[in-house]
Amino acid sequence: SYELTQPPSVSVSPGQTARITCSGDALPKQYAYWYQQKPGQAPVLVIYKDSERPSGIPERFSGSSSGTTVTLTISGVQAEDEADYYCQSADSSGTYEVFGGGTKLTVL
């Protein structure tokens, strides 16, 4: 079955830039979405269609795509950005959705 691969953890200091990658063979064909999840809360959409930002999401969150890898970038990381981040996309035929394993962002 189709899989999306994320690094388990990323650590950055406040004010630095965090980059979280997500790799999958169908990503050149399918959009990717990014969700932020804090402990005990439901996930929140932070990026849709590779690079679009929903209303209410800070400008420091951005997304990009290159080949089989998509990247979530958080510029000027703040303590409140510490959370788990998940990428999500679909298989090449669009039959089912898939989540990456998640990346724990630690703000040092």
Add this chain to the structure above:
Amino acid sequence: QVQLQESGPGLVKPSQTLSLTCTVSGGSISSGSYYWSWIRQPAGKGLEWIGRIYTSGSTNYNPSLKSRVTISVDTSKNQFSLKLSSVTAADTAVYYCARGGCGGDCPLDYWGQGTLVTVSS
């Protein structure tokens, strides 16, 4: 503002069927071209997409769960439901309902708060 709320038993016995309902408020479940999904998350683990339904009743399921999952919709009640049969302890998780999940073209943009289902005798 669309809101979703999961409901159902918090404890299910092994081999039985898990049944959950998601009630949608703030808009009609049948208005617009939306899909409605179920997602689950075991404690300390990642998100797993279970399946989706369109308001027409068309469904798609995670291949790894397909043999045990049924998702249905009741537009008169503005609800959609999940049934997962032959459950084991591995099905213990927080279950979320969400709007979206349409094969790569739309986000899961509204989520319920989640409901914990424990499989135990």
